[in-house]
Amino acid sequence: MQKNKPRVLLREKFTGEYAAVMMGKKLPSKGKPSSKLASELRRVQNIKSGQLSATGEKSxxxxxxxxxxxxxxxxxxxxxxxxxxxxxxxxxxxxxxxxxxxxxxxxxxxxxxxxxxxxxxxxxxxxxxxxxxxxxxxxx
CATH class of the missing domain: 3.30.70.60 (Ribosomal protein S6/Translation elongation factor EF1B)
Known part of the structure; x- marks a missing residue:
């Protein structure tokens, strides 16, 4: 059946982009990857604003x-x-x-x-x- 083909294609495309953004981490099979991406975005913004160092500690x-x-x-x-x-x-x-x-x-x-x-x-x-x-x- 071709019923899930669009979902599979979308997941394959998203897997590559997710790995690039999350520094090689694999797309989680369960849960929401969007929450992990939002967390990573906040971390990057905190580093840019000087609130955190690149290691995650307070600057x-x-x-x-x-x-x-x-x-x-x-x-x-x-x-x-x-x-x-x-x-x-x-x-x-x-x-x-x-x-x-x-x-x-x-x-x-x-x-x-x-x-x-x-x-x-x-x-x-x-x-x-x-x-x-x-x-x-x-x-x-």
Whole structure:
């Protein structure tokens, strides 16, 4: 029977195009290939906009933006001074100080509210400033 021939021809054509777009992956026999294509399109758009690196991790600019947004939310209220920010593949290390321990807690809340997880921190009081070293990781 020739009843399914148009469907078979369309699938054969689509298989080649799908493999080209999805970097050699085979067309799934079950499920919707359109959802996988939509996911790949979003990933490519995120890479182009700088939100992700080509490996799928958040880019340095996206991580720095998240940290700076958190700092901007509370900088005036906490008298925040940042000495250094170091960004690696998985973590963000911040060294700085606030005017008091209460302000450091306010900073921690702003950081967590902005989609960052505090992995480790060290606090010490020095010269009437609450000095901190915080290690962060993006949760988004």
């Amino acid at each position: 340095v600019t996206a991580k720095l933006t998240m940290v700076l947004e958190a700092f901007n939310k509370c900088a005036k209220a906490t008298n925040l001074n940042i000495d250094s920010i170091a960004i690696s593949d998985k973590t963000i290390n911040v060294v700085g100080s606030t005017s008091s321990r209460t302000h450091t807690r306010t900073l921690r809340k702003a950081i967590e509210a902005n989609g960052l997880k505090i992995l480790q921190d060290r606090l010490e009081l020095k010269a009437n400033r609450d000095n901190f070293t915080i290690t962060l990781a993006p949760t988004k």
